[in-house]
Structure formats: C-alpha cells, structure tokens
Amino acid sequence: MTQMGAILGTKLRIIRNQVASVRDESYLKVGVVSVAAVLLWIGAFVAFLWGFNTLQSFLLDVQTGAALGDVVMARLLSVFALAMFFMLSFSNILIAYSTLYRAREVAYLVQAPVPYRIFFLTRFAECIWFSSWATAFLGSPLMLAYGLTTNASPVFYLASMAFYVPYVTIPAAIGCCVTMVLVSIFPKMPRGGLVGAAGISVLFLFLFARNQFSADRLAGNASDQIANAVSVMSQTQSSLLPSYWAAHGVLLSAQSRYGESLFYFLLLLSNALMALLIATVIAERLFYRGWSDLMGNESRGTREAGRGILSRIDGLFRPLREPTRSLVIKDIKLFWRDPTQWSQFVLFFGIMALYVANLGNTSSTLDRPDFRAFVICLNIGACTLILATLTSRFVFPMVSLEGRRFWVLGLAPITLRQIVWQKFALSAITCAVFSLGVAVLSCIKLEVAPMPFFQSVYSVVLATLGLSGLAVGLGSLYPNFEEDNPARIVSGMGGTLNFLLSMGYIAILVGVQTVVMLVEALDLYTTDRAYWMWLSVALAFVTVLSAVAVFIPMRLGLRNLAKAEY
Numbered sequence: 001m002t003q004m005g006a007i008l009g010t011k012l013r014i015i016r017n018q019v020a021s022v023r024d025e026s027y028l029k030v031g032v033v034s035v036a037a038v039l040l041w042i043g044a045f046v047a048f049l050w051g052f053n054t055l056q057s058f059l060l061d062v063q064t065g066a067a068l069g070d071v072v073m074a075r076l077l078s079v080f081a082l083a084m085f086f087m088l089s090f091s092n093i094l095i096a097y098s099t100l101y102r103a104r105e106v107a108y109l110v111q112a113p114v115p116y117r118i119f120f121l122t123r124f125a126e127c128i129w130f131s132s133w134a135t136a137f138l139g140s141p142l143m144l145a146y147g148l149t150t151n152a153s154p155v156f157y158l159a160s161m162a163f164y165v166p167y168v169t170i171p172a173a174i175g176c177c178v179t180m181v182l183v184s185i186f187p188k189m190p191r192g193g194l195v196g197a198a199g200i201s202v203l204f205l206f207l208f209a210r211n212q213f214s215a216d217r218l219a220g221n222a223s224d225q226i227a228n229a230v231s232v233m234s235q236t237q238s239s240l241l242p243s244y245w246a247a248h249g250v251l252l253s254a255q256s257r258y259g260e261s262l263f264y265f266l267l268l269l270s271n272a273l274m275a276l277l278i279a280t281v282i283a284e285r286l287f288y289r290g291w292s293d294l295m296g297n298e299s300r301g302t303r304e305a306g307r308g309i310l311s312r313i314d315g316l317f318r319p320l321r322e323p324t325r326s327l328v329i330k331d332i333k334l335f336w337r338d339p340t341q342w343s344q345f346v347l348f349f350g351i352m353a354l355y356v357a358n359l360g361n362t363s364s365t366l367d368r369p370d371f372r373a374f375v376i377c378l379n380i381g382a383c384t385l386i387l388a389t390l391t392s393r394f395v396f397p398m399v400s401l402e403g404r405r406f407w408v409l410g411l412a413p414i415t416l417r418q419i420v421w422q423k424f425a426l427s428a429i430t431c432a433v434f435s436l437g438v439a440v441l442s443c444i445k446l447e448v449a450p451m452p453f454f455q456s457v458y459s460v461v462l463a464t465l466g467l468s469g470l471a472v473g474l475g476s477l478y479p480n481f482e483e484d485n486p487a488r489i490v491s492g493m494g495g496t497l498n499f500l501l502s503m504g505y506i507a508i509l510v511g512v513q514t515v516v517m518l519v520e521a522l523d524l525y526t527t528d529r530a531y532w533m534w535l536s537v538a539l540a541f542v543t544v545l546s547a548v549a550v551f552i553p554m555r556l557g558l559r560n561l562a563k564a565e566y
Helices: 003-024 027-056 068-102 106-111 116-149 154-188 191-212 222-236 242-254 258-299 309-317 324-336 339-357 369-398 400-411 416-446 450-477 486-490 493-521 528-563
Strands: none
Touching: 003 116, 027 116, 027 493, 068 106, 068 116, 068 154, 068 242, 068 258, 106 116, 106 258, 116 154, 116 242, 116 258, 154 242, 154 258, 242 258, 324 416, 369 400, 369 416, 369 450, 369 486, 369 493, 400 486, 416 450, 416 528, 450 493, 450 528, 486 493, 493 528
C-alpha cells in the first residue's frame, strides 16, 4: 500500500466508524435530522422546479422567437456557479487553515516519513470534502429541476456530476494556496494589522458588489427590470471564468451537443489539475516553514500583564459580577485568538452591510400594499436567517470548544447552570447588537409603517433569544469535547440538528407574521378589532414558541452536562 493510500484508508476507516456510531445516537435525533434533511431537499427541489417553470412561461419579442425563460435560466446557472466558486474559495481558506495547520494529527504526520507532497494531497482531499458536500446537497435539486424543466437527456445529469469534481477542485486549490501564503506571513504580522487587512478586503468586496448588483440597477418597470437583470447576469459569461466553463459545458450536454460539452470538461479538468499541481509545489516549499513559524510564534506569544488588546477588554466588563465577568472575558479571548472564527465573523458583518445597503429601490410594485407586506416579511426572514447562521456557526460550538479542560470548570466555585446561562447571555447580547441593527436599518430603508416596524423588531428580538437558546442548549446536549475544530463540530449530528431546528423555528416565526401582515394588507379583516385580536394572538404565539425554544433545550443541555463524565 502506498503512503497516500495508507493515510486515506485510515481516514475512510475513521469515517466508517463515525457513521457506525450513529447507531448509538438517540433515535429521536437521528430521525429528526434525517426527516428534516429529506424535507429540506424536497422543498428546495419544489421551489426550483416552480421557479424554472415560471421563467419558462415568459417569451421574448416576436422578432427573436426565443424563450426568455431559457435565456434567464441559463444565465441563472452561471450566476449560481460563479457565486458557488467565490463561496468555495473563501470557505477553503478557512478550512485549509484548520485542516493543514490546526488539526491534531498534523503534528504526527509532519514527523512521519511522508513527503510534504503526499501529506498535502491527503489533507487537500479532506478540504474538498468539508467544503463541497453542502453545495452538492443543495445544488442537486437545482440541477434536477432544470433538467426536468428543459426535458434534458440522462447525459445532462451524468455531465453535472462529472463537471462537479474538477470544478470544486479549483477553488480548493486557490484556498489552500492563499492559506499557505498567509500563514508564512501571519506570524510576523501583528494581529491588529491582520484584522485591518481583513476589514479592508471586506470593504472593497462590499463596494464592488454594491456597484454591480445594486437594487437601483434592477428598479423600473417590468420590462426594464428583466433587461437589467439579464444585463447584470451577463457579467458572469466571461470565457475566462471556471464557472462559465462548468455551467456552459453542462448546458451544452442538455442540448445534446456532446462534443462541445466534452471540450469544456477537458478544459475545466486540465485547469483543475494545473491548480492542484501549483498548490502542491507551493506546499512543498512553504508548508513546513509556515507551520514551524506558527508553532514557534505561539510558544513565544506571551505578553506582560496589562499589555495588548485582549488585556484591555478587562476594564470594559468591570460592572459585571464574578464569575460571570471572568467567563465572558475567557470566551472573548478564545474567539479572538482563533483566526478562523473572527475572519468569518468579519465576512458576515460585510454581508449584513451589503444587504442593508441594497434595500429600498424605486420599483413601483412596492407601492402595492400586498407586495409591500410581503417584502417586509421577507426582510424579517432575511434578518433571522443571518442570525441563525451566526448562532449555528459561532454559538453552538462554544460548549464543545471548552474541550477536555471542561472538568477544570467543574472544580471551580461555579455551577454548570451559571456556565451555560452565561454563554446564552453572551450570545444573545452579542447577536442582538448586529441583528437589531440590521432590523432597524432595513425597516428605515424600506420606510416601514410603525406597526410593521414594531413587528419586525419584536420578531428579531424573539429570534435572537430563541436561536441563542437552541444553539447553547443543543450544544450542551450534544457536546464534542474531543474536537477542537469548530467547522467539524458544527458539521456533526448535533450541529445539523441545531441548524434544522433553527430553520423550522424561523419558518414558523416568519410564517405567522406573514399571514397577519398579508391579511391586513389585503383588507380581509372585517373590523379593526378583529385585526388587533389576531395580531395579539400571533404575537403571543411566537412569544411562547420562543420561550419553548429557549428553556427546553437549555434544560436538556444542563441535565446532560450534569450526568456527563469528563
């Protein structure tokens, strides 16, 4: 057996044992996760199928004789492919940092008689798996819906799978290269400078996206909106983009133009292999030096008391009583010292700023009460979905990241109840700063009336509490003290369950508000008294639902931690 085969074989046995360990999990948890995943896939498929059928019903001018739906659907696939390319590139930077430098087995593999080329290729395969499985899960209903809408041949589905592997290889190679270059510089760069560089990068990305995809460019009457949308999407049609090769090649296979489709597949495959070769060469030259500098920098990374940014935050929390103050400071320091954590947080902040900046166009459709109410409800959904992403990614792993040292907290003069509720309070307060800011600014941009404004803000407040309770409670109920990589903790069964329950909670919360607002916008209430009665019932229902989302998971999590052995 080759060295690469031995390492990959070991990984496969670990994965097989992890899959087999599902039998030891709670049947309720496995059932909820499985059913919710299937329903999510089916729901995405139905939504994509409805959207493609709707687009195909539109026609262009008689002069062209072509279906507008076919043009827009093709452009949408290119937009989807390009968006996925950028997301995979960024996620691979973070995943590569954890996989190449932070994983526990790296120290053993570096000392093993394994060439760095072999080491990198095995870790690279792991990076591709962690970064691309979610896009495959959510992209499969999209491709199936498109194939059924256009009556594509079975070759189209085979081509979609064939193109996917080399396509995800290119952003993975780019992410690994960027990570290795940054790590070779990172130990010599002050943390403040790194934060500033990340902030500037997000700012430039924000300005570019705002200019290219601003709402004003899509405003106007229906025909102008369609023309502007097609014009914006045409920017993804550059023949120099890997996303264009993948999307165009798959579309050609749907049209039974197999020779041209094969050309784009070979073009994509050759570039993927070249990207992998370049990444391997960079790994042979930069990996060990960067890893060694990083380990040496951490061993020298001690400061005098009272020096540095982290030491100065102590004064900000003086009003808090002990031991809450010490626990809060500890969690903030752990978060700040992990670049994979705060860099993603900076990205989320940029996404929220981009969302708010593009709200409120001059489209005449927003003058209709029903459309306006629907847009307000969509805004509530967008704010809560961003919040759910934050809690799932950053809050759920908080208990697990205590690691094997969790027993130390058990020896301290503090109860488990105080520890868990402190994490809930920190999550709720921190998330509220961003979620309420987005909610208030978005309502101002949309010029929302006072009552819907109150409903929007109140819903976001409830969602902040409910999602924080779900994340902290389920993180305590299903902790993973053996893992120090937040991405792996989140991708486990407990993290998946938390994400799916968060989506269900948001669906109910936003759905109830949507019904009340749309019925009022359509003037279907017989009297004002009926409106206020149903509004009171709706607000009471979502309040009780949020209380259940907080207290039941927190109670179950505390009970599990009290019974656990560390």
